Amino acid sequence: MKKTLFFVLMGAALMFTSCKSSQNAYKQAYEKAKSQETYAQSDANAPVQVTPASESQAVTPVTDNTPVRQESVVAFSGDLKSYSVVCGSFSVQTNAEDLCQKLKADGYKAGIVKNVDRNMYRVYIGTYNTKAEAVTARDAFKAANPDRQDFQESWILLKK
Numbered sequence: 001m002k003k004t005l006f007f008v009l010m011g012a013a014l015m016f017t018s019c020k021s022s023q024n025a026y027k028q029a030y031e032k033a034k035s036q037e038t039y040a041q042s043d044a045n046a047p048v049q050v051t052p053a054s055e056s057q058a059v060t061p062v063t064d065n066t067p068v069r070q071e072s073v074v075a076f077s078g079d080l081k082s083y084s085v086v087c088g089s090f091s092v093q094t095n096a097e098d099l100c101q102k103l104k105a106d107g108y109k110a111g112i113v114k115n116v117d118r119n120m121y122r123v124y125i126g127t128y129n130t131k132a133e134a135v136t137a138r139d140a141f142k143a144a145n146p147d148r149q150d151f152q153e154s155w156i157l158l159k160k
Contacts, residue, residue, distance in 0.1 A: 070158040073113040081127040083134035088123035096121035
């Protein structure tokens with residue numbers, strides 16, 4: 001009986017001492033994370049030096065490598081030129097019309113074309129004669145709407 005009690009007490013003591021070491025490890029990890037958090041906050045408060053962009057630093061878009069999607073489309077309204085900047089694609093015409101109206105209210109020359117093969121309505125913000133004009137318009141549109149992920153995926157449509 002004494003031997004059994006001895007082994008039970010030894011097992012309990014061993015169990016409690018093993019827990020303490022893992023608690024120390026958690027405490028050390030917590031303190032390390034807190035110190036890194038404090039370091040990150042002190043860096044966030046540091047002043048940021050901003051240098052104004054000069055005209056010599058202006059970046060011109062590369063139009064030769066810009067991908068273009070060629071589709072057979074039918075214009076719903078307006079005159080459709082060779083290149084268009086598409087910012088939305090819908091299978092439901094009403095959804096395309098809603099986005100088109102919002103874009104027109106924002107000052108874009110928006111319109112809708114239909115891809116008959118895929119039964120999709122494409123909403124465009126403008127239509128252009130050259131690829132370079134379309135790339136410039138697409139990049140300006142993306143820059144004007146940085147918070148809209150769907151607009152960041154705008155692409156260029158080449159009319160067949």
